[in-house]
Amino acid sequence: MDINVILFGATGMIGQGVLIECLAHPAVKSVLVIVRRSCGVRHEKLQEIMHNDFLDYTAIEDRLAGYNACFFCLGISSMGMTEEAYHRITHDYAVQAASVLAAHNPAMIFCYISGAGADATEQSRTMWARVKGKAENALKAFPFKNVYLMRPAFVHPEKGVTPSYKLYKVLGPLFPLLRFLFPAYVTTTAEVGQALINAVLYGSEKQTLENRDMVELARRTWS
Secondary structure (H helix, E strand, O other): OOEEEEEEOOOOHHHHHHHHHHHHOOOEEEEEEEEOOOOOOOOOOEEEEEOOOOOOOOOOHHHOOOOOEEEEOOOOOOOOOOHHHHHHHHHHHHHHHHHHHHHHOOOOEEEEEOOOOOOOOOOOOOHHHHHHHHHHHHHHOOOOOEEEEEEOOEEEOOOOOOOOOOOHHHHHHHHHHHHHHOHHHEEEHHHHHHHHHHHHHHOOOOOEEEHHHHHHHHOOOOO
């Protein structure tokens, strides 16, 4: 199966890792990244669209057809954010992208990077968990071939990926120990990328994949 991917969030930590895996994987034939600023990568498989408004794709909509996978890795920490601002980036951006892509790519598989602890009941007292859960529920309603909701926990950056959180300076060196002690809650940027690709190649019995599920799916990867 040939995979042609649209990738959102390629300049973030997880998106960087996903892009690396996509460009290396033989089944991925093309990658279109949609970014506000260049991801700084040049590769024969890669195309880049600079786009500022993630709530309006009118200007580039004609370039978004012909893809069978979307890896939506765009996101931000909720720390210091109002619920309105966090909702716009976490929920509204994802839903608007899905709306446009579903109209042009009905056979697409849409993979959304959520987070461990997301609350599908939308009742959590924790703002980010409630908003993530709301985004997950909205995305499941779109008429894609499949929608997979990925919930990584602690993600270790690999292969030159830039960490996106200050706490990594403390936790990064402890990665082998954390992986040993908490295998269900630790993964890597490479494994996230491999899990997304394998979700398209092989599918998954689970629509919502927790951290452990993602690692298991990543292990089906090519070698």
